[in-house]
Amino acid sequence: MKLCFLVEEQYRHDGMPLDVIRQLDAWGHQVDVVWPGRSLIRISEAIRAGSHDAWVLKTVSGGPGLTLLEAAAAVGLTTVNDARVIRGVRDKALAAVLAARSGLPVPPTYVAARPEEFAELPASAYPLVVKPADGSSGRAVRLVASPECLLEAGDENAGGGLLIAQPYVPNSGTDLKVYSVAGDLFATERRSPLHPAHTVREREVPLTPQIARIAARIGEVHGLDLYGADILLGPDGPVVVDVNDFPSFRQVPDAVARVADAVLRLARDGARTDAPVAALALEGAR
Structure with missing residues (x-):
């Protein structure tokens, strides 16, 4: 089979998916790797119906690779996962709404552009877990004990974008x-x-x-x-x-053989x- 992997710069040394790519190559399959964040991509040439059996995405939230995956799906190519739904899960606010609507056990979710806006929540909602709605890999996840600590939660959100907050679920760590x-x-x-x-x-x-x-x-x-x-x-x-x-x-x-x-x-x-x-x-x- 002929496959195309879209791999973000952040994962250039990671075993997942690089070891999967090596495994597929060892099994005799052709794997093309595209690095969306560090190379010129001739998108009209790269994405042609029938040029690959499937496209696979391994990028950070908000990375350029998702647009390429969606372009491949738009011309009828198979994508892993389904390109239609990845944005819906990477937007944590949207994902929480879809999950709650479907009966999955998720915490109440609040959205704001600035952390201080969560001060409107009642004291019973604290402590809060505050994180970027488009975050990944645990980036900028903060436990906020009280409204007075909210400004600290914005220190790592200088790039803007929505924040989500959910009441902390007591657990063992x-x-x-x-x-x-x-x-x-x-x-x-x-x-x-x-x-x-x-x-x-x-x-x-x-x-x-x-x-x-x-x-x-x-x-x-x-x-x-x-x-x-x-x-x-x-x-x-x-x-x-x-x-x-x-x-x-x-x-x-x-994991490598199973995922491959x-x-x-x-x-x-x-x-x-x-x-x-x-x-x-x-x-x-x-």
Whole structure:
């Protein structure tokens, strides 16, 4: 098969997806790699119907690669994940609305352009977790104890853009990260970015039926095939606090081979053929 990977500069040394690309090459497939952030792209030549069996995106939120992926989809090429839904999951405000509408357990979500605007929330909403609506990799996630601390949450948002705030979910300091590799689910533990002093051994853990149902439903709601979800085990049960397309798949056994095989299967069979909630919502907004 002939595949095209769009890889952001930030991931130029990362095993995911570079090891996947090497694995596909070792299996005899042709993989072209495009670096959207550091090269001239002759888009009219690069994206031609039939020139690749599938396109795969590994970029940061707001990176230029998503436009290229959407252009490939617009001329009828297969994309992994579905290009129609990636913006919907990368916009954390929109993702929270879609998740809540579909019955997923998510915290109440508030949006503002400046952190001080969250001071209008009642004291019962604090502490708050404040982060950029287009953030990724845990960037600029802040735990805000009270309204008086809100200005500190804006220190790392100098570039502007919307912020989202959600009430803090009390937890042990350990995040549950659940990965889906084209329907195969894996649960792992890692340290919460809000508890940097907490010691956690990153490892694969058993996947309970409840978490498996939630994780599978996330894929249905957002229309994703390769994704990861951050789930907190709060006092009232599991809560979904973040979803990412094409994550790191850390601690997933044989992750490189599994992801490479999933890319080939999705390229051959196409992405989800059902109309996910996210795709319907985005189409309806146009």
